[in-house]
Amino acid sequence: MTEYLTSADGTKIAYERTGSGPSLILVDGAMCYRASGPARPLAKELAADFTVFTYDRRGRGESGPGSEISAERELEDVAAVAEEAGGTPFLYGISSGAVLAADAAARGIGVPKLALYEPPLIVDSEHREPLPADVLEQVTAMVSAGRNAETVSYFMKSVEVPGFAIVLMRLMPGWSKLKAVAPTLRYDFTFLRGLQQGVRPPADRWATVTMPTLVVDGGKSSAWMRTGVRAMADALPNATYRTLPGQNHLVKPKALAPMLREFFAG
Template sequence: MTSYLTSADGTRIAYESTGSGPALILVDGAMCYRDSGPARPLAAELADSFTVYLYDRRGRGESDAGSEISIEREVEDLAALAKEAGGSPYLYGISSGAVLAADAAARGIGTPRLAIYEPPLIVDDRDREPLPADSLERITSLVDSGRNGDAVKSFMRAVQVPGFAIAMMRLMPAWSRLKAVAPTLRYDFTLMRGLQQGNRPPADRWSTATMPTLVIDGGKSSGWMRTGVEAMAKAMPNATYRTLPGQNHMVKPAALAPVLKEFYTA
């Protein structure tokens, strides 16, 4: 059942919870929300051990967009949900949501343990071209001019979806859903600004996230992705880096859940 909370700037955020046990918040990546993405299947795998909180990041699903696109406002949304969950929930994020989770942890939302899966950092140009420095401005321009389909295509190219696959997706019913959520790409490109341009992550961005942190990638993921994940693990003050054999960016909940249970209950 959907519940709602009000973030610090007055934005209404939709969330739900399932299971029983210590509180655990799941943070989605780009284009994803409760009804479209990996959170709900993962929550089903974790519900026997945790009270799992899923929420729609602002601007998607049943959450309002708010009046400002910034890391600070998204952290405030997470902080409000953390308070709702008892004040010290475990935290897990995937893809750009992993960066948001790390930012929230560093800014003191009170999580005792943080786990993140494949934050999509691009830290060199060995396996792929870094994204242009004005990627956020390009996505914003497409959305502002009503070209949501082009914004989705631009994002898909950025994450290296093959051209034939993008062409096929445009013929599927899901394409309309993707176009509807395209404006939220501005939030994710804001989160990732400076982290996908071929440089190592700044040493101070997560320096205050001193809680035990598990940084995970998949053994079948692209080389550039795994290089970036390892770089983020090195940037976290108290991180353990782990690879899940046979997994890629679309990690299977049944493979990930036991690793998270082991980490959070250690």
């Protein structure tokens, strides 16, 4: 059942809770929301052991868009969900949502344990070309001009989706959903700024994330992704780095859930 809360700037945030047990918040990656992404299937896998909170990041699904593109607003949204979840929830994030979750934990919102799956850091140019320093400005210009389809294509290319696959995606019914949430990519590239340009993350960005943290990549993921994930683990003060065999960035909930269950329940 969909519930609603109000974030600090007055934006309506839609969320739902599933299961019973200690509270656990799932933070989606770029373009995803409750009705379109991995959060609901993962929540179903974990519901026997946790009260799982899934929510639509602002501008997606049933949440309001807000009036300002700012990483601060998204951090306030996570804090609002955390308060609704009792103030000391476990926190999990995937892809760009992993960076958002780590940044939220750094704010001291009361997270006792943190888990991250494949934060998309690009830390060297050996395995792939870094994104340009002005990627946020390019995305903002496309969105401002109403070129949402171009924005989606640009993002897909940035995560190395083959050109032929993007052409096929444009013919699928789900393409209209992707175009609808394309403006939210401005949020993702705002807090990913400086993390995809071929350098290691700043040493102090997550210095306060001292709670036990699980950082996971997939054994079948690209070399650049795994290198970036390891760099994220190295940048966190209390991280354990693990690899999930047979998985890639589109991790299967049934494969991931046992590792998360073991970590959060341990």
